[in-house]
Amino acid sequence: xxxxxxxxxxxxxxxxxxxxxxxxxxxxxxxxxxxxxxxxxxxxxxxxxxxxxxxxxxxxxxxxxxxxxxxxxxxxxxxxxxxxxxxxxxxxxxxxxxxxxxxxxxxxxxxxxxxxxxxxxxxxxxxxxxxxxxxxxxxxxxxxxxxxxxxxxxxxxxxxxxxxxxxxxxxxxxxxxxxxxxxxxxxxxxxxxxxxxxxxxxxxxxxxxxxxxxxxxxxxxxxxxxxxxxxxxxxxxxxxxxxxxxxxxxx
Amino acid sequence: xxxxxxxxxxxxxxxxxxxxxxxxxxxxxxxxxxxxxxxxxxxxxxxxxxxxxxxxxxxxxxxxxxxxxxxxxxxxxxxxxxxxxxxxxxxxxxxxxxxxxxxxxxxxxxxxxxxxxxxxxxxxxxxxxxxxxxxxxxxxxxxxxxxxxxxxxxxxxxxxxxxxxxxxxxxxxxxxxxxxxxxxxxxxxxxxxxxxxxxxxxxxxxxxxxxxxxxxxxxxxxxxxxxxxxxxxxxxxxxxxxxxxxxxxxxxxxxxxxxxxxxxxxxxxxxxxxxxxxxxxxxxxxxxxxxxxxx
Numbered sequence: 001x002x003x004x005x006x007x008x009x010x011x012x013x014x015x016x017x018x019x020x021x022x023x024x025x026x027x028x029x030x031x032x033x034x035x036x037x038x039x040x041x042x043x044x045x046x047x048x049x050x051x052x053x054x055x056x057x058x059x060x061x062x063x064x065x066x067x068x069x070x071x072x073x074x075x076x077x078x079x080x081x082x083x084x085x086x087x088x089x090x091x092x093x094x095x096x097x098x099x100x101x102x103x104x105x106x107x108x109x110x111x112x113x114x115x116x117x118x119x120x121x122x123x124x125x126x127x128x129x130x131x132x133x134x135x136x137x138x139x140x141x142x143x144x145x146x147x148x149x150x151x152x153x154x155x156x157x158x159x160x161x162x163x164x165x166x167x168x169x170x171x172x173x174x175x176x177x178x179x180x181x182x183x184x185x186x187x188x189x190x191x192x193x194x195x196x197x198x199x200x201x202x203x204x205x206x207x208x209x210x211x212x213x214x215x216x217x218x219x220x221x222x223x224x225x226x227x228x229x230x231x232x233x234x235x236x237x238x239x240x241x242x243x244x245x246x247x248x249x250x251x
Numbered sequence: 252x253x254x255x256x257x258x259x260x261x262x263x264x265x266x267x268x269x270x271x272x273x274x275x276x277x278x279x280x281x282x283x284x285x286x287x288x289x290x291x292x293x294x295x296x297x298x299x300x301x302x303x304x305x306x307x308x309x310x311x312x313x314x315x316x317x318x319x320x321x322x323x324x325x326x327x328x329x330x331x332x333x334x335x336x337x338x339x340x341x342x343x344x345x346x347x348x349x350x351x352x353x354x355x356x357x358x359x360x361x362x363x364x365x366x367x368x369x370x371x372x373x374x375x376x377x378x379x380x381x382x383x384x385x386x387x388x389x390x391x392x393x394x395x396x397x398x399x400x401x402x403x404x405x406x407x408x409x410x411x412x413x414x415x416x417x418x419x420x421x422x423x424x425x426x427x428x429x430x431x432x433x434x435x436x437x438x439x440x441x442x443x444x445x446x447x448x449x450x451x452x453x454x455x456x457x458x459x460x461x462x463x464x465x466x467x468x469x470x471x472x473x474x475x476x477x478x479x480x481x482x483x484x485x486x487x488x489x490x491x492x493x494x495x496x497x498x499x500x501x502x503x504x505x506x507x508x509x510x511x512x513x514x515x516x517x518x519x520x521x522x523x524x525x526x527x528x529x530x531x532x533x534x535x536x537x538x539x540x541x542x543x544x545x546x
Contacts, residue, residue: 053420058343084422091420095413098436107431108421157417164421 004029004168004198005050005087010064012045014057019045021222022064027168027215032190032199034213034230036206038250042222043202047170050200051087052080069167085112088161092173094153096145096160101128101137104145104156108164123163130196131159132189151182155189162197171201175208187212206246210234218242280521287518290511296519300496305508309516311470314483315384315490316523319463320452322388322486324445327395332441334396335403340429359397364457366394371461382489387463394458399448406440407433435539442535449531450524456494464489465499493520 005027012020020042027033035043048054049066052073066073073083085108096104105124114120124141128134133155136148145156154174161169171190175183190199191212203209209216210230217227226233226242237243244250252260294308301307342348370390380386410433418428434441468488469481477484491499497516500509 051420053416056419056425081422081424084420089417089420091413091416093411093413095411095417097414097417097432111421111423111427111431160417160421 001031002029003027004069005200006067007046007049008065008067010046010049010062010066012042012049012054012060012062015059019222020049023219023224025217025224025227027198027200029167029198030195031214032194032201032212033215033217034209035200035202035217035219036204036209036245037219037225038245039204041219043219044172046219047172047200047202050168050170051084051089052078053089055080081112085164086166087168087170088164088166089170089172090154090157090161090174093177094150094157096148096153096156098144098146100142101145101148101156102141105159105163108160112164123165124159127159127163128156130162130189130193131155132185132192133159149182151178151185154178154182154186158186158189162193166197168198168200171199173202173204176204183208206248218245220245283514283517283521287514287516287521290515291518295515300491300512301506303505305506305511307506307508307512309493309496309512309519312491312493312496312516313519313523314470315463316453316492316494316520318483319384319387319391319459319490319492320449322384323391323395323452324449326388327392327399328445330392331396331399331403334400335407336429336434338400339404339407340425340433355397355400358393359401361394361397362457363394363455366390367458367461369393370458375462381487382462382464382466383487384463384490385486387459387490387492388486390458390462391452391455394455395448395452398451399444402444402447403437403441406437406444409440410436438539439535442531442538446528446531449527453524453527454494454520456492456498459492459495460498463492463495465491465495493523 003026007023007025010020010023011018023042023046035047037043045054049062050068050073054060054062062074068083068087071078088108097107099107102124105127106120109120109123125134125138128137133152136152137143137156145153148156154177158169158174175186178186187208190201193199194212194214201209201213213230215228216230216233218225218233220241226237226239228238233242234246237246294306296308296313297310298306298308299310300312338348338351342351367390370386370393374380374386374389375382378386380389414432414436415428418432419425423431466489468490470483470488471481472483474482475484476482477486479485480488493516497513497520500506500513500516504512506512
């Protein structure tokens with residue numbers, strides 16, 4: 001197993017308020033890691049550090065080191081466009097652009113300067129297939145992506161993130177805005193894909209984390225409490241507080 | 252009174268209030284159209300206004316109104332768009348931004364006659380542009396900018412934050428996200444903003460009386476060289492618009508058919524605004540579809 005992203009002593013503060021108090025965590029290639037913890041524990045904030053989505057927030061200060069593929073992503077030499085091509089992201093609210101399905105999925109490629117129409121066509125089809133939304137969209141590629149249902153929109157967004165062939169996809173509560181059926185469809189999609197991509201997923205849904213993740217990291221109040229293989233942690237957590245959280249005693 | 256009855260009463264009151272609004276609007280527009288349309292004729296649209304006799308038309312006024320509208324939009328749209336993008340996307344929440352917003356709000360409630368007199372002093376006198384279309388267009392730009400800016404700003408702010416984040420997460424720069432995603436998404440709202448302000452420009456009289464002037468010059472519609480003094484496109488010629496024409500025939504006009512002319516002109520004004528609205532909406536939809544379709 002190879003580590004693809006490693007975080008070392010990551011502190012993050014907004015003004016005087018410190019939201020992350022030194023997180024040390026490694027992510028393995030081609031695995032699905034779930035970040036769990038009560039609301040406000042910093043799991044989304046931490047996730048957004050991994051592709052530098054927090055950069056534009058005012059008064060933010062991030063220290064420590066995050067390495068992706070052995071490069072320090074916060075170094076001044078890091079090309080943000082390149083980083084985000086390798087580390088894609090899917091959000092809680094399905095946010096397709098107000099364009100056609102085809103243009104949504106092709107957008108990242110076009111931005112990256114791909115001109116070859118055949119390659120784009122092929123990637124769009126492949127990505128939509130990978131995201132398990134090809135059947136519903138293949139005859140409607142020119143239809144506005146926002147005209148689809150929430151679950152379908154979210155899978156279009158997954159296809160959009162996959163189209164540039166990232167190594168890592170960050171998922172910020174990807175199913176929490178969806179109905180149970182759409183959620184389980186997304187879960188299946190992720191299960192099918194996790195041998196090809198590295199997924200890091202924030203979720204509120206412990207059952208979901210238990211069902212589909214290989215590794216789990218439990219955060220609370222800005223600290224990493226425990227991390228390890230999901231099965232081990234769910235069956236025999238090392239710390240009492242993890243056990244309490246997993247058994248629904250708080251959170 | 253129980254909750255059910257109160258709910259019913261509230262509903263009835265709301266319906267009555269809506270009814271009053273609709274009645275007033277329909278009454279005004281209906282009255283203008285009913286009293287004006289019978290006097291609209293091809294002759295009225297295609298002949299010059301007359302100074303003394305009955306039977307004059309509004310050919311030049313109609314052209315001037317449209318021309319001023321287009322010029323004003325060309326001048327004010329880029330400025331308003333830039334300002335709105337700044338305010339919606341870049342401006343930090345601090346006292347300078349608040350000052351800009353407050354200024355815009357004050358400017359948008361400025362009486363148009365004040366804008367007109369200011370335009371008279373600055374463009375007509377100080378810059379020596381005289382009573383001219385360009386003076387009028389500049390005054391109307393002042394009049395139009397605040398509202399257009401806040402309309403566009405609202406439209407841009409209406410685009411969900413998730414769309415911006417999704418753009419950034421795909422590796423787009425801030426500007427590319429704005430240009431490629433936010434602006435197309437905001438386009439319908441931006442167009443509505445332009446249409447709303449265009450209606451105001453088209454019907455504006457007070458700001459133009461002292462800037463574009465109240466008299467027409469001789470226009471030769473065969474001459475499309477913008478530098479020629481008789482060309483309709485010449486921006487240095489004085490130009491009376493439809494709204495100013497209505498004001499003039501009713502205050503100092505000596506034509507015997509002043510009532511008929513102003514009724515017909517009013518109806519024409521309303522009709523053009525309606526046509527413009529529908530047309531812009533149609534164009535907007537088409538443009539939106541084109542921008543968002545597969546390339």
